[in-house]
Amino acid sequence: MADISPHSKPDHEENPLERQRELMELLSQETRHSIIQTLLGHPELLASADELNHFTPSKSKKTVQEQLDVLVDAEILAIYEHSPNKEKRGLPWKFYGFTEYGVDILGDFNYLKGVPMARAVHQKTRKPEKIERHETAPRPLLPEPVRAAFRLNDQED
Template sequence: MSNSVGSPRNPGGGEGDPFGDDDVLPIEKQRRAHQFLTQETRYHIIQAVLGHPRYLGTLDELEYLVPKNRSTIREHLDRLADKQVMTKYKYRGDEAERNDPREFWGFTSYGITILDEYSYLRYVPVLRALQEHLYLTEKIERHQNAPRPDLPENVSDALRIPEIDDETEAIIDDVLAARDRDGSRLFDAPPIEPDEAVETEDGADRPLDELF
C-alpha cells in the first residue's frame, strides 16, 4: 500500500530546504529531518493528525489526543510550522455555528512529501482505525464534526485511504487487540467503551481515571 505523493522534497514558494541549505550533505539533511520528526511530542502530533478523519485537528483535539500539556503542544506546532511541515488553516465559510472552531492544524504539501519519504503515510489506515475506536467527549466530537477549510489537493490526495489490503487489516487487528489485551495506547484518550462507573467532572476533557 502506498500513498506516495510523487513530488520533489522541497518547500513551496521557491524556499530552501528547512533542514539545510545546498552546502549541507543530503545524508545530514535526512538525519536532521528524522531527528526532528521523531521528537516525542511532534511524533504524537503527527500521528494524531494523520489519524484524524478530516486530517485537520484543532488545538483542543490535539490536547485530547497527545499526552502533553496545551502549552507544550502549541510550542511544537509552532516548530512544525517553522519547518514548513504543518500550518494553521482557517475556516472562513458561513456554515460554522457560533461555538465551532475556525482554526485547524494540518500538513503542508512539503510536510506530506517528507512524511511520505519517511514512510509515515503507509500507517494512515492504522492510525485512523485507532482514532475511530476512541471515546470522544461532546466537545471533542463537536470539534471533529465542525466545518473545515479545504486542504491542498495534493495533500488530500496523498492522505486518501486506499482499499485496505490483508496485510494492513492484520496490522489494525493486532494493534486493537494489543490495546484491549494489555492497555497499550497510542493516543492519550480512553477507548470507545468508557467505564460507566467512572464519574467525570463538569468541563473535564477525559474521565478522571485517565488523568492520573
C-alpha cells in the same frame, strides 16, 4: 536545532545525510510525533488545537502549541482557517494540517503507510462531546495534492 525550513540551503545541499538526520529528529520528537500521528488518524486530516491536545494528554497545552509552532515553522504543517466558524459558538475556526511539503517528507519517511492503523485507532478512541463537536465541525479543504496523497473524499473527487 539547525534551520530545517525547506528554504534553507547552505549545509543541506552539500550534505543530504545531515538534512535527513535533521528531518528525522524533527519528526521523531515525542510531542511532534504524537501531533503527526493524530493528524494522520484524523478523518479530515485537519485538527483543532483542542483535538490535538486531547490526543496528547501527557503534554501541557503550552508544550503542544510550541511543537505545533515548530512544525508550522518547518512547513510540515500549515494553519488552515474556516472563517464562517468564527461566528459560531463552540466551533473551531483554526485547524492544523499537512502541507504539500509535509506530505512529501512523511512519504519519504514511510509515515503514510501507517495511515490505515492511525485512522482505526482514532475512530475507536472515545472522545468527549466537545472533541466530537470539533472533529465534525465544518473546515476548509486541504490543497488538492494533500487530499490526493491521502485519497480523502474519494466519493467527491
